Amino acid sequence: MVIALNENTDLAMNVKNLNLWYGKNQALFDVSMPIWRNKITALIGPSGCGKSTLIRAFNRMNDLVDGCRVEGLVEYNGQNIYGPEADVLEVRTQIGMIFQSPNPFPMTIRDNITYGPKIHGIKDQRKLDKIVEESLRKAALWDEVKDRLNTYAMKLSGGQQQRLCIARALSINPDVLLMDEPTSALDPLATKKIEELAVQLAKEYTVVIVTHNMQQAQRIADYTAFMYLGELAEFGETKQIFNDPKNELTKNYVHGVFS
Amino acid sequence: MASSDMAFGFEEVGKTGAGLETPDVKGRSINSRRFNPDTIPKLVLTVTALSAVIVVFFIIVYITSLSLPAFKEIGVWEFITGDRWQPGHGYYGALPLITGTVLVTAGSIMFAVPLGVGAAIYLSEIASERVRNILKPVCEVFAGIPSVVYGFFGMIVLCPFLLDLFPDQLKYSTSWLAGSILLGIMALPTVISVSEDAIRAVPVSYRRASLAMGATGWETTTKVILPAASSGVIAAVILGIGRAMGETMAVIMVSGNSPIIPEPLFNIFSNIRTLTATVALEMPEVVYNGIHYSSLFAVALLLLVSVILVNLTANAIGRRTRRKLGIIKAPKHSLDLKGRILDRIDDETLRAIHRAKPVIRTMLSAAVLFALASMMLSLFMSSNMALLSAGAITAGFVLLSRAMRYVSSTDKQTAAHTSLKLLMVFVLILLAVIIGDILVKGLPAISTDFIFGMPSNSGREGGIWPAITGTLELISFTAVIALPLGIGAGIYLSQYARENKFTRTVRNAVDALNGTPSIVFGLFGMSALVMALGWGYSVIAGSVTLAFMILPVIIKTTEEAVSAVPKSLIEASMAMGSSKWQAIYKVVLPAALGGVITGIILSLGRAAGETAPIMFTAAVAFKSQVSFSLFEPIMALPYHLYFLASEVTGSTANQYGTAVVLLGIVLSMFLVASLVRHHYSKNAKW
Numbered sequence: 001m002v003i004a005l006n007e008n009t010d011l012a013m014n015v016k017n018l019n020l021w022y023g024k025n026q027a028l029f030d031v032s033m034p035i036w037r038n039k040i041t042a043l044i045g046p047s048g049c050g051k052s053t054l055i056r057a058f059n060r061m062n063d064l065v066d067g068c069r070v071e072g073l074v075e076y077n078g079q080n081i082y083g084p085e086a087d088v089l090e091v092r093t094q095i096g097m098i099f100q101s102p103n104p105f106p107m108t109i110r111d112n113i114t115y116g117p118k119i120h121g122i123k124d125q126r127k128l129d130k131i132v133e134e135s136l137r138k139a140a141l142w143d144e145v146k147d148r149l150n151t152y153a154m155k156l157s158g159g160q161q162q163r164l165c166i167a168r169a170l171s172i173n174p175d176v177l178l179m180d181e182p183t184s185a186l187d188p189l190a191t192k193k194i195e196e197l198a199v200q201l202a203k204e205y206t207v208v209i210v211t212h213n214m215q216q217a218q219r220i221a222d223y224t225a226f227m228y229l230g231e232l233a234e235f236g237e238t239k240q241i242f243n244d245p246k247n248e249l250t251k252n253y254v255h256g257v258f259s
Numbered sequence: 260m261a262s263s264d265m266a267f268g269f270e271e272v273g274k275t276g277a278g279l280e281t282p283d284v285k286g287r288s289i290n291s292r293r294f295n296p297d298t299i300p301k302l303v304l305t306v307t308a309l310s311a312v313i314v315v316f317f318i319i320v321y322i323t324s325l326s327l328p329a330f331k332e333i334g335v336w337e338f339i340t341g342d343r344w345q346p347g348h349g350y351y352g353a354l355p356l357i358t359g360t361v362l363v364t365a366g367s368i369m370f371a372v373p374l375g376v377g378a379a380i381y382l383s384e385i386a387s388e389r390v391r392n393i394l395k396p397v398c399e400v401f402a403g404i405p406s407v408v409y410g411f412f413g414m415i416v417l418c419p420f421l422l423d424l425f426p427d428q429l430k431y432s433t434s435w436l437a438g439s440i441l442l443g444i445m446a447l448p449t450v451i452s453v454s455e456d457a458i459r460a461v462p463v464s465y466r467r468a469s470l471a472m473g474a475t476g477w478e479t480t481t482k483v484i485l486p487a488a489s490s491g492v493i494a495a496v497i498l499g500i501g502r503a504m505g506e507t508m509a510v511i512m513v514s515g516n517s518p519i520i521p522e523p524l525f526n527i528f529s530n531i532r533t534l535t536a537t538v539a540l541e542m543p544e545v546v547y548n549g550i551h552y553s554s555l556f557a558v559a560l561l562l563l564v565s566v567i568l569v570n571l572t573a574n575a576i577g578r579r580t581r582r583k584l585g586i587i588k589a590p591k592h593s594l595d596l597k598g599r600i601l602d603r604i605d606d607e608t609l610r611a612i613h614r615a616k617p618v619i620r621t622m623l624s625a626a627v628l629f630a631l632a633s634m635m636l637s638l639f640m641s642s643n644m645a646l647l648s649a650g651a652i653t654a655g656f657v658l659l660s661r662a663m664r665y666v667s668s669t670d671k672q673t674a675a676h677t678s679l680k681l682l683m684v685f686v687l688i689l690l691a692v693i694i695g696d697i698l699v700k701g702l703p704a705i706s707t708d709f710i711f712g713m714p715s716n717s718g719r720e721g722g723i724w725p726a727i728t729g730t731l732e733l734i735s736f737t738a739v740i741a742l743p744l745g746i747g748a749g750i751y752l753s754q755y756a757r758e759n760k761f762t763r764t765v766r767n768a769v770d771a772l773n774g775t776p777s778i779v780f781g782l783f784g785m786s787a788l789v790m791a792l793g794w795g796y797s798v799i800a801g802s803v804t805l806a807f808m809i810l811p812v813i814i815k816t817t818e819e820a821v822s823a824v825p826k827s828l829i830e831a832s833m834a835m836g837s838s839k840w841q842a843i844y845k846v847v848l849p850a851a852l853g854g855v856i857t858g859i860i861l862s863l864g865r866a867a868g869e870t871a872p873i874m875f876t877a878a879v880a881f882k883s884q885v886s887f888s889l890f891e892p893i894m895a896l897p898y899h900l901y902f903l904a905s906e907v908t909g910s911t912a913n914q915y916g917t918a919v920v921l922l923g924i925v926l927s928m929f930l931v932a933s934l935v936r937h938h939y940s941k942n943a944k945w
Contacts, residue, residue: 093836103827116835
């Protein structure tokens with residue numbers, strides 16, 4: 001499949017020469033890659049390769065880590081999210097995140113969804129009701145929970161909790177969705193649902209997903225980046241990465257020589 | 260490529276998210292830098308943490324500087340080793356006081372360790388889940404009883420009982436023995452709960468591994484679980500020691516307070532006086548800024564330093580347990596002297612050591628038993644008879660321990676379980692006797708006239724209304740002062756503090772303040788607030804003193820409750836563009852509310868029952884009317900009880916009535932706290 005892409009309109013984010021340090025340890029080395037709009041980009045690589053660090057650099061979640069320092073550019077719509085003018089709260093509003101294990105707030109299902117809109121100033125109850133329904137529908141959870149919106153989120157199953165977290169992220173209508181190993185804590189059935197959901201969401205959002213599971217990347221990703229020891233070893237269309245890797249390391253990894 | 264088949268009920272939605280009612284901000288420029296909404300909350304929280312540190316350092320510096328004149332005039336060495344404490348005659352030798360504190364503490368530990376550790380083993384290893392869930396809160400009631408109520412019980416029940424038991428040995432009804440028994444009971448809750456936590460922290464896999472090799476439950480407990488938990492249990496005992504050392508009211512009321520060194524040193528029937536008692540008894544009599552005044556600060560400093568050292572030791576040992584169990588990491592350059600020495604010894608010697616170990620252990624315990632038994636027995640009989648009987652007892656013990664090897668391991672288990680069960684029953688009986696005596700004799704004294712009436716005839720008649728309102732007034736103002744500071748500092752430590760020097764200083768300061776005996780706060784409050792600032796005996800002076808005392812508890816419980824909320828919730832909130840403070844305020848604090856409220860109620864309950872910090876800052880024996888002014892002295896329940904019990908003969912009925920009301924207020928606060936904890940623990944699962 002060949003996709004013609006226009007750099008100006010189809011580029012959601014662009015990473016240029018990104019270096020990142022935790023204290024004295026450098027975790028990312030000179031990473032450059034595009035994130036194409038309305039596509040799914042997968043980050044793969046062995047444990048400790050920096051893929052989680054990289055995805056957390058995409059919406060400045062690494063700011064929360066003491067002693068974390070960044071050089072280089074991460075552009076969103078052509079604006080550097082690390083620039084002096086950039087507002088980190090606005091960055092995270094546009095670029096949302098789903099985490100490794102489901103982390104619903106200890107509140108009701110409804111309150112989980114209305115949390116974000118309320119933070120951003122929406123008070124009208126009817127609007128909030130509508131957001132709750134839309135977000136849960138988009139996350140394919142509505143039919144399962146519509147009759148118990150006021151029960152505690154902790155009562156849901158793991159897979160449902162993760163879809164609730166996706167709905168929560170969608171509630172503020174972000175542009176890009178970052179998913180950091182969203183299925184690593186789930187069973188195969190729940191994993192399948194999340195994968196199908198990611199594909200569905202890519203129609204409307206730009207999705208970046210970190211995964212440990214190469215089959216998952218092959219099943220859902222349009223583009224795949226292979227990370228190794230903090231460097232971007234190879235980036236390309238998923239088919240090419242898995243069928244015709246240019247880099248020796250990529251070849252060994254996707255063929256299971258090491259993991 | 261990616262398929263988009265509608266596998267299950269997806270709603271088809273438009274490309275732009277039409278219908279979603281969020282303001283259309285998608286793709287909005289991110290370059291709209293606003294004022295960082297986190298700045299102000301962070302600043303406020305930092306200031307609260309800073310003021311908590313300032314309070315601690317101010318108290319320590321204040322006490323040290325006021326004790327300097329005494330040290331200069333008397334000399335440090337002379338002060339510590341002088342064996343006469345007679346300020347009226349110019350003798351300031353603190354040795355009798357130090358001896359008194361050491362002896363009464365040592366005695367209390369002989370009492371608290373077997374009972375406390377035994378009860379902890381019973382609760383964690385033998386009791387069923389259901390029994391433990393009932394008994395654990397029951398044991399915590401011990402911690403809720405105010406020290407003045409213990410003292411009252413000691414005066415009115417324990418001392419007469421001991422006098423009946425040892426009529427020939429006791430010269431007075433008060434004694435070191437009575438003080439030790441009472442302090443031992445008071446140290447029980449600390450020893451029980453900290454040891455139980457340590458034992459339960461041992462991974463269940465250890466137990467399974469041992470049982471899977473055919474060991475009995477009891478063998479597993481003694482050979483695997485307890486050795487693994489040993490440093491935690493030792494830490495518990497040391498914390499109990501710290502608690503007993505700093506205790507004031509109970510000791511004053513039962514141990515006689517003569518500043519003498521017992522003759523002979525192990526004469527448990529002698530009167531003694533502790534460091535804490537000295538400060539409490541002499542503070543009202545001293546000349547402001549004189550040498551006697553300064554010497555009391557020197558006594559307080561001595562107390563403060565020893566209690567802090569004791570608590571630091573307990574913390575260090577507690578950390579060792581967690582390292583041993585792999586809960587926290589060992590430092591890189593750990594010494595492991597034992598391992599190094601054992602590595603150098605050749606196998607032959609090692610085998611000899613292993614063979615000798617049980618023999619040496621038996622001989623050591625026999626020697627200790629012999630020494631203790633002969634000392635105690637010599638108080639009852641001639642020294643030759645005492646040595647003989649002690650020898651007989653020791654021989655019996657050695658024979659019994661040798662005979663144990665012929666008992667089957669299941670029989671041993673049965674015997675051990677039965678004795679621990681009996682021990683637990685004894686602890687419960689103790690509690691029932693204390694609470695029961697006060698309820699049975701106190702409830703008949705309760706009437707509307709007693710609750711709402713004014714005291715008359717020096718408190719022998721009439722009611723305690725001004726004392727009730729006074730106590731409520733005191734804890735309300737204490738809450739007003741301590742809560743903002745404590746909660747703010749707790750949140751700061753948990754969420755904003757980086758691991759740097761400032762944070763470590765705050766933590767150490769909080770720990771230091773946490774162990775400080777309440778009488779030291781009383782001394783500080785009297786000198787700094789009542790005298791130097793000129794507030795006089797007043798609600799405000801008492802509340803500030805109490806607030807300083809409970810500040811560390813509030814800081815610690817807030818920090819623990821807030822830290823228990825997973826970091827991932829903050830990340831989830833911030834990933835939606837909330838500020839850190841919004842995440843804390845709207846997600847973390849509601850989730851931590853149960854723990855924070857529990858900590859607040861418990862510490863206010865403690866403040867309500869304290870006597871030492873208010874007896875020189877706020878409380879007076881009588882007030883003719885109820886008034887609400889920050890700058891007037893008040894009556895308070897704990898001080899009223901102390902005053903009636905120690906000064907007003909013939910007021911027994913009203914003493915019991917006051918004790919019941921005080922106990923009722925404090926224990927109902929504890930009950931509310933545990934209900935709150937229970938209520939919140941149902942929803943907080945992660």
